Amino acid sequence: MTEIDLLNRIKNNPDDFSELFKLYYKPIFGYILRRTGNFDDTADIASDTFIKAFRHINNFSYKGISVKVWLYRIATNEVNMYFRHKQKHNSVFEKADFENKSLFNNFLHDDKRELEMELQKHDQFLQVLNGLKTLPIKYQEVISLRYFEGKDNREIVEILNINEGTLKSLLSRGLEKLRKKCNQI
Amino acid sequence: MEMENFEEKLTQMTKPEVTNLKHQDMLANAITKAKDKSVNSWWWLSIPLYLIVTLLMKTIFMPQTTLRLNIHDFTSREIYSSILFFIVLPILFIVINFISIRNIYFLSGSQKSISFLRASWFNVLMIIFSILILIIYSL
Numbered sequence: 226m227t228e229i230d231l232l233n234r235i236k237n238n239p240d241d242f243s244e245l246f247k248l249y250y251k252p253i254f255g256y257i258l259r260r261t262g263n264f265d266d267t268a269d270i271a272s273d274t275f276i277k278a279f280r281h282i283n284n285f286s287y288k289g290i291s292v293k294v295w296l297y298r299i300a301t302n303e304v305n306m307y308f309r310h311k312q313k314h315n316s317v318f319e320k321a322d323f324e325n326k327s328l329f330n331n332f333l334h335d336d337k338r339e340l341e342m343e344l345q346k347h348d349q350f351l352q353v354l355n356g357l358k359t360l361p362i363k364y365q366e367v368i369s370l371r372y373f374e375g376k377d378n379r380e381i382v383e384i385l386n387i388n389e390g391t392l393k394s395l396l397s398r399g400l401e402k403l404r405k406k407c408n409q410i
Numbered sequence: 411m412e413m414e415n416f417e418e419k420l421t422q423m424t425k426p427e428v429t430n431l432k433h434q435d436m437l438a439n440a441i442t443k444a445k446d447k448s449v450n451s452w453w454w455l456s457i458p459l460y461l462i463v464t465l466l467m468k469t470i471f472m473p474q475t476t477l478r479l480n481i482h483d484f485t486s487r488e489i490y491s492s493i494l495f496f497i498v499l500p501i502l503f504i505v506i507n508f509i510s511i512r513n514i515y516f517l518s519g520s521q522k523s524i525s526f527l528r529a530s531w532f533n534v535l536m537i538i539f540s541i542l543i544l545i546i547y548s549l
Contacts, residue, residue, distance in 0.1 A: 239442055240442050242438075242441070242442045243435075243438040243439065243442050246434070246437075246438035246441070246442075247434075247438070250431065250434050250437075250438070251428050251431060251434070252428075254428050254431060255426075255427060255428035258426060258428060259425055259426060268433075272437060272441070275437075275438075275441055276441055279441050279442065325436075328436070329433060329436045329437075332432035332433040332436065333432075333433045335432050336430075336431050336432050336433055339430070340426070340428065343426045343427065343428075344426050346424075346426070347423075347424050347425060347426050349419075349423045349424075350423055350424065350425050350426065353420065353423070368420075372417075372420040372421060373425055400413065400416065400417065400420075401413070403416075404413060404416045407416070
């Protein structure tokens, strides 16, 4: 099934949004985790990202960018807002209507334990991430997309909606700043 | 550390991976079952619009009256309702819709203007109607 088919299905039946969720929740969650390095914030930001996508899926017109790029774009905006304002997210997990809330909390707790262990295994990554977090957001987003997510120039340009020249200059200046930060550590 | 080595280090270092998320299905279910609780509905604005249209009709079919006179008459009879429908509601709608447009802007990540307009046309229309009601009322 193509993305256009899926979008049409969601427009006709919002329940089909769960298909999109299955496809992209994990990669988006991973992207946010590799930017924040914190499970609780990641869970809140990822759920906010998908709630926004769900509310605005009918406004998304399939012209030029894919749903995946659109989701990365929303997630990037959400993470940036989190870094800019250190905004306390009103956790959807407290408000949402779960059929079995205690089971959901258990699942969330298991995921937290597992991912915190996973984070601890990557000591070098955490050191670089701590250095990266001290840089301005414009450098954080390009470096994270390029070196943590492995995106190429075309994908990053689409996600951030910037031109390639700007991207190259941000990457080169950002890398230099990050290198200096990491050498200080 | 040299720049090339540093780039290589960033590329080759291991990163945390998300392989399994137990809470995923239940969250997907909760989100898709959530109903839209938006208050931004035509119904709210339809009340002052209906009143304006009624007063306009009265003006048209009763040539000895004017719209200004009819609004004044209505205001003196229904002081609280007129404040609510002709001032409070339109101002509230202007604020709500401005916030909504701001959210769409954030969400779209500075999309091209046509896509942005396509996503926010309803909010723009609501603002225009609200301003129109305020203008007509202040005549």
